[in-house]
Amino acid sequence: MRLHFALNGEEIACDAEPDALLIDVIRDLGLTGTKEGCAVGVCGACTVLVREVPVCSCLYLAAMAEGAPVWTVEGIAKRDPALVECFVEREGMQCGICTPGQVVSAFALGLEHDSATEEEIRGFMSGNLCRCTGYVTITEAVRSYLDHR
Amino acid sequence: MTTAEFVKPGTLDEALAAMTRPGSMLLGGGTSIGILLKNRLIEPQTLVWVGALPELSGIGIDGDGTIRIGAAATLRELARSELLAGAVPVLPDAAGRIGNPRVRAVATLGGALVHGDPRQDLPPVLLALRAQVDIAAGSGTRTAGLDGFYHGFMEVALGEDELITGVAVPARTAWRDRYSRFTPGSEDDFPTVGVAVSLRVGDAGLVEDAEIALGGVDSRPILAAEAAHSLIGTEGGGAALEEAARVAAAHCEPGDDARGSADYKRKMVGVWVRRTVAACLSG
Ligand SMILES: Cc1cc2nc3c(=O)[nH]c(=O)nc-3n(C[C@H](O)[C@H](O)[C@H](O)COP(=O)(O)OP(=O)(O)OC[C@H]3O[C@@H](n4cnc5c(N)ncnc54)[C@H](O)[C@@H]3O)c2cc1C
Numbered sequence: 287m288r289l290h291f292a293l294n295g296e297e298i299a300c301d302a303e304p305d306a307l308l309i310d311v312i313r314d315l316g317l318t319g320t321k322e323g324c325a326v327g328v329c330g331a332c333t334v335l336v337r338e339v340p341v342c343s344c345l346y347l348a349a350m351a352e353g354a355p356v357w358t359v360e361g362i363a364k365r366d367p368a369l370v371e372c373f374v375e376r377e378g379m380q381c382g383i384c385t386p387g388q389v390v391s392a393f394a395l396g397l398e399h400d401s402a403t404e405e406e407i408r409g410f411m412s413g414n415l416c417r418c419t420g421y422v423t424i425t426e427a428v429r430s431y432l433d434h435r
Numbered sequence: 436m437t438t439a440e441f442v443k444p445g446t447l448d449e450a451l452a453a454m455t456r457p458g459s460m461l462l463g464g465g466t467s468i469g470i471l472l473k474n475r476l477i478e479p480q481t482l483v484w485v486g487a488l489p490e491l492s493g494i495g496i497d498g499d500g501t502i503r504i505g506a507a508a509t510l511r512e513l514a515r516s517e518l519l520a521g522a523v524p525v526l527p528d529a530a531g532r533i534g535n536p537r538v539r540a541v542a543t544l545g546g547a548l549v550h551g552d553p554r555q556d557l558p559p560v561l562l563a564l565r566a567q568v569d570i571a572a573g574s575g576t577r578t579a580g581l582d583g584f585y586h587g588f589m590e591v592a593l594g595e596d597e598l599i600t601g602v603a604v605p606a607r608t609a610w611r612d613r614y615s616r617f618t619p620g621s622e623d624d625f626p627t628v629g630v631a632v633s634l635r636v637g638d639a640g641l642v643e644d645a646e647i648a649l650g651g652v653d654s655r656p657i658l659a660a661e662a663a664h665s666l667i668g669t670e671g672g673g674a675a676l677e678e679a680a681r682v683a684a685a686h687c688e689p690g691d692d693a694r695g696s697a698d699y700k701r702k703m704v705g706v707w708v709r710r711t712v713a714a715c716l717s718g
Contacts, residue, residue, distance in 0.1 A: 287441060305438035305472055305482060326470055327538055328623070339511075339540045345469030346541065347462065349441040350484060391536075413535025413623055 291351050293317075294361025302348050308334065309343035312358055319359040319386045323415075330414035333387035334358050340394040359386035362393045369393055369431050378427030380418030387414050392428045400435050407432075438472075440481045447490040447600065451573045453483040454596055461485055461598055463546030464509065466538050486543050491600055494518055500606025506545030506599040510557075514539060523604055525612035525631070529560045532616060535623050545599045548581075551589040551655070554625040554694075558585065558656035559648035560614045563631035564604045572597045585655035609643075610635050613715045615707045616650075620694070626651050627694040630683075630707040632715050634671060642666045647679065647708060652687035652700050659683040662708065671716045679712065680705040 290299045293315070302311050309332050312320050320343055323331035327342040334343045335357040336350075363370050369389060372378070379385045388411070395402060395410045402410065407428050408421070416424060444450035453459060458480030462468055465486075471477045485491055491507035494516050502522050504513065513519060514531030533539055533547075533556050547557045548568065558581070566581045573596055581602075584592050593599070612633045616626035629650030637643045645663040650656045662683035669675035689700035 303438070304441035305479075307469065307473075325473065327466060327534070330535070330537065333537060340537050341541050342466070342537045345466050345538075347441070347465045347469065347482070347484075349443070349482075350462075350465065350486065352443070410536055413537060 287349065289348055289352055291353060292355045294357055294364070295355075304349060306348045307344060308336070308341075308346040308348045308351055308356070311348040312343060312356070317358050317360050321383055321386055323383065323387075328413065328415070329384070330387040330391065331384050333390040333414065335362075335390060335394055338394070338397055340391050357390070357393075359389050362390055366393060366396075368434050369396070372431040372434060373424075373427045376423050376427035376430055378419065378424040380416075384414060384416045388416070388424055388427075392431055395428065396432055396435050400432050402432060404429065437478045438480060438482055442481060442483045444483060444485070444488060447488060447571060450483055450485050450488060450598065451571065451596070453481065454598065455573065456481045459483055461545075461549075463507065463543035463549075464541035465546075466534075466542045467546060467550045467552075485545065485598060486541075491545065496522055500608060502604040502606075503601055504544055504604070505601045506543060506548075508544045510534075510539040510542045510544070510547065511536070513544065523564065523607050523612065525560055525564070525614050525633075526557075526604070529556050529614045529616070529631075532556065532622075544602060548584075548599060548602070549591055549593060551585060551591045552625075553585075553588060553653055553655050554629070554651040555656070556614070556616055556626065556629055556650060559629050559631040559650040560612075561602065561604070562648035562656055562658050563614075563633040563646040564607075564612060565633075565646065567603045567605075568599055569601045569603065570597050571600050576600070578603070582658060585657075588654040590655070609637070611715045613711050615711045615714070617703055617707055624694065628652055628700055628703045628707055629656075630704065630711045632708070632711045634666065634712070634715050636671075636716070640670055642669055642671045647683055647712075649683065649687055649704060651694070652689040652704055654688075657687065659686045659708075662686060666712065671712055676709055676712055680708040683708045 321331040323329035332344040460479035631648040635644035647659040647663040684705040689697045
């Protein structure tokens with residue numbers, strides 16, 4: 287089927303199977319920042335925004351995004367470069383595999399809740415799993431990003 | 436994958452018409468279906484997406500206090516609904532603790548009810564609330580109690596031509612409702628044991644009516660009617676509470692799995708029935 291959506295702010299059209307998952311469509315378009323980790327919606331590495339809300343692109347049917355704005359880590363890094371800076375400055379990463387998902391979720395939190403408390407940050411980012419950092423530096427990076435906005 | 440067609444109906448009638456195509460399957464948010472599709476546990480020919488259907492959306496309250504929630508409402512909408520927080524706080528509380536924020540943003544109430552995994556959180560909560568399910572088919576509509584909806588593991592009493600349009604929860608006047616999800620591993624796990632308790636408490640402090648529903652401890656979510664009954668006419672503590680906990684634990688048939696042995700789950704049913712009833716009565 288023919289799909290149309292606004293990927294990172296740009297109107298695109300592409301062909302996809304009716305049951306294609308959004309992650310595969312995005313990656314086939316060359317945007318490989320979005321990672322498939324667990325493939326069952328648990329780890330958060332594949333997080334993207336659809337209609338400005340974070341979703342697991344590994345479970346999200348691409349056809350459900352027809353006509354919608356979709357943002358991946360590549361677009362978000364351009365939409366708000368300060369966010370990536372905060373992750374770099376605070377060293378909110380080690381191996382990096384979870385980082386795209388962390389960045390997208392942090393951005394989504396910023397869209398709705400600038401003054402989130404640490405507990406609210408941890409709640410919103412829960413399920414963006416990181417097996418390296420222990421979350422302290424990630425939470426600090428998000429805090430510093432929210433303060434920055 | 437074998438799916439030949441994705442249909443996005445604009446109206447309920449269009450959705451019902453699309454469901455008559457061979458091999459059709461309803462799609463809410465796809466958080467369960469996505470996994471089943473990937474593993475080829477299902478091979479629908481047509482996916483009918485009802486997750487964005489306006490007639491299935493919205494959360495409202497009738498003049499008599501009946502709470503109505505559309506089947507396409509997401510768990511995130513439930514969790515954040517001020518109307519629900521006021522009218523039936525146990526629902527947003529339970530919905531807001533399911534899975535993770537990304538799943539809640541997409542998963543729908545309809546999907547949460549029909550998926551039929553006995554470990555899910557909303558079915559026991561809605562069972563204890565005596566929720567009614569509104570169902571539409573090409574031939575007309577019907578309303579059914581959620582009690583009787585769950586037949587077995589991932590088996591629900593819904594015809595192939597039927598879809599859920601919404602859920603109605605009776606007014607909560609004088610009722611107190613609580614839900615406990617016990618996750619000894621990680622908070623984002625499915626619960627080892629889920630216990631929903633609804634009590635109607637009279638002015639004299641006596642329990643006049645009661646429901647206890649359990650998740651994760653049988654092939655389907657279940658009502659522990661006898662256990663609930665043992666609380667009626669009492670203050671809900673002491674020997675009556677011990678009896679309710681004992682009867683509930685004896686009533687369920689848990690299995691061994693990664694979330695605990697059958698024996699452990701049975702014991703935890705007793706513990707969490709006690710705690711949840713006590714929490715209900717304390718405020
Ligand atoms: C990572 C992860 C963690 C989870 N953790 C939990 C948890 O802790 N607790 C918990 O309770 N659940 C949990 N879940 C399960 C989650 O609740 C369900 O996946 C979700 O509610 C299903 O909703 P959906 O709209 O995505 O359904 P879909 O996947 O779209 O559909 C599920 C089923 O419902 C049917 N259906 C959908 N809408 C309707 C309708 N209106 N009428 C009739 N049939 C319909 C579909 O045909 C399908 O059979 C988790 C899921 C994931 C992926």
